[in-house]
Amino acid sequence: MSGVVYGPGYRLGWVGAQRQVLAGDLTPHARLCDYASVAHVSALGPLAGLRGEVTVIDGTPLVTTLAAGTMKVEQSFDHEACFLVHAQVVRWQWTRHDVGLPAWSALDPVLRRMAAAAGIDPAGPFPFRLAGRAHSGTIHVLDRRDDRPHSPERHEEVKVHFPLQGEDVEVIGFLSDQHHGVFVPGDSPIHAHLAARDRAFAGHVDVLRLDAGWRLGLPAREESS
Numbered sequence: 001m002s003g004v005v006y007g008p009g010y011r012l013g014w015v016g017a018q019r020q021v022l023a024g025d026l027t028p029h030a031r032l033c034d035y036a037s038v039a040h041v042s043a044l045g046p047l048a049g050l051r052g053e054v055t056v057i058d059g060t061p062l063v064t065t066l067a068a069g070t071m072k073v074e075q076s077f078d079h080e081a082c083f084l085v086h087a088q089v090v091r092w093q094w095t096r097h098d099v100g101l102p103a104w105s106a107l108d109p110v111l112r113r114m115a116a117a118a119g120i121d122p123a124g125p126f127p128f129r130l131a132g133r134a135h136s137g138t139i140h141v142l143d144r145r146d147d148r149p150h151s152p153e154r155h156e157e158v159k160v161h162f163p164l165q166g167e168d169v170e171v172i173g174f175l176s177d178q179h180h181g182v183f184v185p186g187d188s189p190i191h192a193h194l195a196a197r198d199r200a201f202a203g204h205v206d207v208l209r210l211d212a213g214w215r216l217g218l219p220a221r222e223e224s225s
Contacts, residue, residue, distance in 0.1 A: 001182065007126055008119050009089060009219030012174070016045075016083030019181035024150045026050055028080030032061060035086060036077040042127060042172045043086035044193040044204075045183075047079060050144035050158055054081045055193040055202045057129075057172050058089075062195050062202040066143045066160060071201045085174050085183035085191065087127035092217035093118065100135060101210040108190060110216070111175055118218050124189065125176035130169075131197075132214025137164035139194050139203035161206065168197035171205060 001020070004013040016029030028048035035041050035056070043056040052065035063074045095114065101107060107130075112122035120126050140159040148154060173192030176184050184191040195202035 005125055007121065007219065008221040009091065010087050010127060012085070012087040012125055012127060014083065014085040014179070014183045016081070017182045018083060018185065021046065021050070021082045022150070022152045022155055026082055026144070026150060028082065030081045030084035032056075032063075032077040032079050032081065032084075036061075038086075038088055040090050041086055041088050042129075043084055044172060044174070044191065045081040045084035046142050048082055050082065050142040050150070050155075052143070053141050053193060053203050054079065054084065055172065055195055056086070057170055057195060060199075062199060064141050064202045066141055069160070071141065071162070071203070073195075073199055073202055075199070083183065087174070087219075089127060089219045090222070091220040092129060093220040094131075094215045094217045096213065096215050098212055100212040101132075101208070101214055103209060104137070104205065104207045108175075111190075114216060114218060115175075119221060120218060123177040125174060125179055127219065128173050128175065129217035130171035130173070130192075130210070130214060131217070132169065132210040134164040134167050134169050135209040135211045137194075137208035138162065138206040139164065139201075140206055141203045162201070162203065164194075164208070169194050170197060171195075171208070173205070
Protein backbone atom coordinates (compact mmCIF):
# COMPACT_ATOMS: atom_id res chain seq x y z
CA MET A 1 0.00 0.00 0.00
CA SER A 2 1.37 3.41 -0.95
CA GLY A 3 0.19 6.81 -2.02
CA VAL A 4 1.11 10.45 -2.53
CA VAL A 5 -0.89 13.64 -2.01
CA TYR A 6 0.02 17.28 -2.49
CA GLY A 7 -0.95 20.28 -0.40
CA PRO A 8 0.06 23.92 -0.22
CA GLY A 9 3.80 23.84 0.47
CA TYR A 10 4.17 20.09 0.91
CA ARG A 11 4.26 16.67 -0.69
CA LEU A 12 3.08 13.81 1.54
CA GLY A 13 3.39 10.09 0.89
CA TRP A 14 3.22 6.73 2.62
CA VAL A 15 4.38 3.15 2.14
CA GLY A 16 2.84 0.18 3.96
CA ALA A 17 0.11 0.46 6.57
CA GLN A 18 -0.36 0.21 10.31
CA ARG A 19 -3.26 -2.25 9.89
CA GLN A 20 -0.89 -4.66 8.13
CA VAL A 21 1.45 -4.51 11.14
CA LEU A 22 -1.37 -5.19 13.58
CA ALA A 23 -2.38 -8.14 11.40
CA GLY A 24 1.10 -9.63 11.78
CA ASP A 25 3.12 -8.28 8.85
CA LEU A 26 6.32 -7.00 10.47
CA THR A 27 8.43 -7.12 7.31
CA PRO A 28 10.05 -3.98 5.88
CA HIS A 29 8.03 -2.01 3.34
CA ALA A 30 10.17 1.13 3.24
CA ARG A 31 13.93 1.65 2.97
CA LEU A 32 15.12 4.83 4.62
CA CYS A 33 18.01 5.09 2.17
CA ASP A 34 15.42 5.88 -0.52
CA TYR A 35 14.79 9.19 1.25
CA ALA A 36 18.36 10.13 2.12
CA SER A 37 18.69 12.42 -0.89
CA VAL A 38 15.23 14.02 -0.53
CA ALA A 39 15.72 17.59 0.66
CA HIS A 40 13.80 18.68 3.77
CA VAL A 41 12.17 15.28 4.30
CA SER A 42 10.42 14.38 7.55
CA ALA A 43 9.02 10.95 8.34
CA LEU A 44 7.99 8.47 11.00
CA GLY A 45 7.12 4.80 11.40
CA PRO A 46 8.03 1.60 13.24
CA LEU A 47 11.39 -0.04 12.62
CA ALA A 48 11.19 -3.35 10.73
CA GLY A 49 10.46 -6.23 13.07
CA LEU A 50 9.10 -3.73 15.61
CA ARG A 51 12.56 -3.42 17.16
CA GLY A 52 12.49 0.37 17.41
CA GLU A 53 11.14 3.65 16.08
CA VAL A 54 12.01 5.68 12.97
CA THR A 55 11.88 9.48 13.19
CA VAL A 56 13.15 11.89 10.53
CA ILE A 57 13.02 15.64 11.21
CA ASP A 58 13.87 17.94 8.31
CA GLY A 59 16.42 15.56 6.82
CA THR A 60 17.91 14.24 10.08
CA PRO A 61 17.19 10.52 10.69
CA LEU A 62 16.80 9.37 14.28
CA VAL A 63 16.45 5.59 14.67
CA THR A 64 15.72 4.57 18.24
CA THR A 65 16.42 1.09 19.59
CA LEU A 66 16.72 -0.27 23.11
CA ALA A 67 19.66 -2.01 24.77
CA ALA A 68 19.06 -3.28 28.31
CA GLY A 69 16.17 -0.83 28.57
CA THR A 70 18.27 2.17 27.55
CA MET A 71 17.55 4.18 24.40
CA LYS A 72 20.10 4.33 21.64
CA VAL A 73 19.53 6.92 18.89
CA GLU A 74 21.38 6.42 15.62
CA GLN A 75 21.47 9.14 12.97
CA SER A 76 21.50 6.86 9.96
CA PHE A 77 19.36 6.11 6.91
CA ASP A 78 20.69 2.54 6.85
CA HIS A 79 17.46 1.04 8.21
CA GLU A 80 14.03 -0.17 7.11
CA ALA A 81 10.50 0.43 8.40
CA CYS A 82 7.33 -1.68 8.53
CA PHE A 83 5.45 1.36 7.25
CA LEU A 84 6.48 4.95 6.74
CA VAL A 85 4.67 8.24 6.31
CA HIS A 86 6.83 11.01 4.94
CA ALA A 87 6.58 14.61 3.79
CA GLN A 88 8.78 17.04 1.95
CA VAL A 89 8.39 20.60 3.26
CA VAL A 90 10.81 23.21 1.97
CA ARG A 91 9.76 25.92 4.42
CA TRP A 92 7.80 25.87 7.66
CA GLN A 93 5.71 28.74 9.00
CA TRP A 94 5.93 28.93 12.80
CA THR A 95 3.51 30.44 15.29
CA ARG A 96 4.22 30.91 18.99
CA HIS A 97 1.60 30.03 21.61
CA ASP A 98 1.80 31.99 24.86
CA VAL A 99 -0.55 29.57 26.63
CA GLY A 100 0.75 26.08 27.34
CA LEU A 101 -0.65 22.96 25.68
CA PRO A 102 -2.62 21.46 28.60
CA ALA A 103 -3.09 17.98 27.13
CA TRP A 104 -2.26 16.02 23.99
CA SER A 105 -5.96 15.86 23.14
CA ALA A 106 -6.05 19.67 23.07
CA LEU A 107 -3.73 19.73 20.06
CA ASP A 108 -6.30 18.47 17.53
CA PRO A 109 -8.56 21.57 17.47
CA VAL A 110 -5.54 23.89 17.48
CA LEU A 111 -4.03 22.07 14.50
CA ARG A 112 -7.26 22.22 12.52
CA ARG A 113 -7.85 25.90 13.26
CA MET A 114 -4.31 26.90 12.34
CA ALA A 115 -4.31 24.70 9.24
CA ALA A 116 -7.52 26.28 7.97
CA ALA A 117 -6.04 29.74 8.53
CA ALA A 118 -2.98 28.69 6.50
CA GLY A 119 -5.08 27.46 3.58
CA ILE A 120 -4.55 23.77 4.41
CA ASP A 121 -7.48 21.35 4.49
CA PRO A 122 -8.09 20.88 8.25
CA ALA A 123 -9.21 17.28 7.63
CA GLY A 124 -5.75 16.53 6.25
CA PRO A 125 -3.63 14.82 5.42
CA PHE A 126 -0.92 17.28 6.39
CA PRO A 127 2.34 17.29 8.36
CA PHE A 128 3.09 19.49 11.34
CA ARG A 129 5.89 20.21 13.78
CA LEU A 130 6.01 21.33 17.39
CA ALA A 131 8.86 22.76 19.44
CA GLY A 132 8.95 23.66 23.10
CA ARG A 133 9.58 22.48 26.64
CA ALA A 134 7.79 19.36 27.81
CA HIS A 135 5.91 20.04 31.03
CA SER A 136 5.18 16.32 31.22
CA GLY A 137 4.38 13.41 28.96
CA THR A 138 5.18 9.89 27.86
CA ILE A 139 6.74 8.41 24.73
CA HIS A 140 7.20 4.77 23.81
CA VAL A 141 9.63 2.68 21.77
CA LEU A 142 8.59 -0.64 20.24
CA ASP A 143 10.88 -3.47 21.37
CA ARG A 144 9.63 -6.86 20.14
CA ARG A 145 11.97 -9.61 21.32
CA ASP A 146 10.27 -12.87 20.37
CA ASP A 147 8.50 -14.59 17.49
CA ARG A 148 5.03 -14.82 19.01
CA PRO A 149 2.20 -14.04 16.55
CA HIS A 150 1.50 -10.33 16.44
CA SER A 151 -1.88 -8.76 17.18
CA PRO A 152 -3.28 -5.46 18.48
CA GLU A 153 -3.01 -6.82 22.03
CA ARG A 154 0.57 -7.99 21.49
CA HIS A 155 1.40 -4.60 19.96
CA GLU A 156 0.58 -2.93 23.27
CA GLU A 157 2.76 -5.41 25.13
CA VAL A 158 5.92 -4.62 23.14
CA LYS A 159 5.77 -0.88 23.88
CA VAL A 160 8.36 0.36 26.38
CA HIS A 161 7.33 3.68 27.91
CA PHE A 162 9.52 6.59 29.02
CA PRO A 163 8.40 9.67 30.99
CA LEU A 164 9.07 13.27 29.99
CA GLN A 165 9.50 16.27 32.26
CA GLY A 166 11.27 19.55 31.59
CA GLU A 167 13.08 18.55 28.38
CA ASP A 168 13.36 20.74 25.28
CA VAL A 169 11.70 18.71 22.54
CA GLU A 170 10.69 18.72 18.89
CA VAL A 171 7.76 16.83 17.39
CA ILE A 172 7.04 15.71 13.83
CA GLY A 173 3.49 14.58 13.23
CA PHE A 174 0.77 13.93 10.69
CA LEU A 175 -2.97 14.54 10.87
CA SER A 176 -5.53 12.86 8.64
CA ASP A 177 -9.21 11.95 8.86
CA GLN A 178 -8.89 9.65 5.82
CA HIS A 179 -5.96 7.40 6.75
CA HIS A 180 -6.92 5.59 9.94
CA GLY A 181 -5.09 2.27 10.04
CA VAL A 182 -2.71 3.45 7.32
CA PHE A 183 -0.41 6.01 8.92
CA VAL A 184 -2.59 7.29 11.76
CA PRO A 185 -4.12 5.02 14.42
CA GLY A 186 -7.65 3.72 14.23
CA ASP A 187 -8.65 5.72 17.29
CA SER A 188 -6.91 9.03 16.54
CA PRO A 189 -6.35 11.31 13.54
CA ILE A 190 -2.81 12.12 14.75
CA HIS A 191 0.43 10.12 14.63
CA ALA A 192 3.49 11.89 16.02
CA HIS A 193 7.04 11.22 17.14
CA LEU A 194 9.10 13.32 19.52
CA ALA A 195 12.83 13.91 19.84
CA ALA A 196 14.95 15.70 22.39
CA ARG A 197 16.39 18.92 21.06
CA ASP A 198 19.86 17.45 21.65
CA ARG A 199 18.77 14.16 19.94
CA ALA A 200 19.51 12.14 23.08
CA PHE A 201 16.17 10.32 22.80
CA ALA A 202 13.25 9.91 20.39
CA GLY A 203 10.05 7.92 20.25
CA HIS A 204 6.32 7.76 19.61
CA VAL A 205 4.21 10.36 21.46
CA ASP A 206 1.63 8.91 23.85
CA VAL A 207 0.79 11.99 25.89
CA LEU A 208 2.35 15.43 26.04
CA ARG A 209 1.89 18.73 27.83
CA LEU A 210 3.93 21.74 26.72
CA ASP A 211 4.88 24.83 28.69
CA ALA A 212 3.82 28.26 27.47
CA GLY A 213 5.89 29.51 24.55
CA TRP A 214 5.65 26.34 22.48
CA ARG A 215 5.64 26.75 18.71
CA LEU A 216 3.60 25.12 15.96
CA GLY A 217 5.03 24.70 12.47
CA LEU A 218 2.90 24.16 9.36
CA PRO A 219 4.00 24.00 5.72
CA ALA A 220 4.40 27.48 4.27
CA ARG A 221 2.65 28.07 0.99
CA GLU A 222 5.12 28.39 -1.85
CA GLU A 223 5.27 31.87 -3.25
CA SER A 224 4.64 32.16 -6.96
CA SER A 225 7.45 33.65 -8.96
